[in-house]
Amino acid sequence: MSDYKIKLSNVRLSFPSIFTKSEFNGTVGKFEATFLMNKDSQAKMIADVQAKIALIQKDNKAKVSPDKICLKDGEFVEYDGYANAMSIKAGSNRRPTIIDRDKTPLVEEDNKPYAGCYVNAVLELWFQDNSYGKRVNCNLTGIQFVKDGEAFGAGNQDSSDEFDDISDEDMLG
Numbered sequence: 001m002s003d004y005k006i007k008l009s010n011v012r013l014s015f016p017s018i019f020t021k022s023e024f025n026g027t028v029g030k031f032e033a034t035f036l037m038n039k040d041s042q043a044k045m046i047a048d049v050q051a052k053i054a055l056i057q058k059d060n061k062a063k064v065s066p067d068k069i070c071l072k073d074g075e076f077v078e079y080d081g082y083a084n085a086m087s088i089k090a091g092s093n094r095r096p097t098i099i100d101r102d103k104t105p106l107v108e109e110d111n112k113p114y115a116g117c118y119v120n121a122v123l124e125l126w127f128q129d130n131s132y133g134k135r136v137n138c139n140l141t142g143i144q145f146v147k148d149g150e151a152f153g154a155g156n157q158d159s160s161d162e163f164d165d166i167s168d169e170d171m172l173g
Helices: 043-059
Strands: 005-017 031-038 071-073 085-092 097-099 118-130 133-147
Touching: 005 043, 005 085, 005 133, 031 043, 031 118, 031 133, 043 071, 043 085, 043 118, 043 133, 085 118
Parallel strands: 085 133, 097 133
Antiparallel strands: 005 031, 005 118, 031 085, 071 085, 118 133
16 A cells, blocks of 8 residues: 555545536536545544645655645535535546445446545545645545435425426316
8 A cells, every 4th residue: 555545434525526527617627526524533534644644745855835735624614514624635537436335336326425425535645746836636546435424515406395286287278
């Protein structure tokens, strides 16, 4: 296992673009997702991620500004589920492995994983040092669905109560 590989367990999934690449303002991006770690119950996992980030900086003889690191404090973000959490964003040009609890492959039509559910994830940190600057980024390798959670965002609202029952009406006349 690489020195920079990270395995996250039972974390919440946010902003998943894991079956198709993300798209923003007409520009196609990467396969990506953000993973939320609870500061209280997952403090050891957060500390392990922070240690690997420190290691990659040490190995590359660089100190990277916190705003250029893939791990962020959720207290400064106003999204569902980010309070009292640390978030780590990961992406890849290649579609990640996506499996269910029993390790069977999942497809988009399975409707899981989804934003707000709990997953395990395999990530790998990498160091960027180019014309765009120095950063600590994260590759997304794989995701395993763990369990359901409250879905983030409004999602599709059930609007069936807004309609009248017209099953007895003659629609041809």
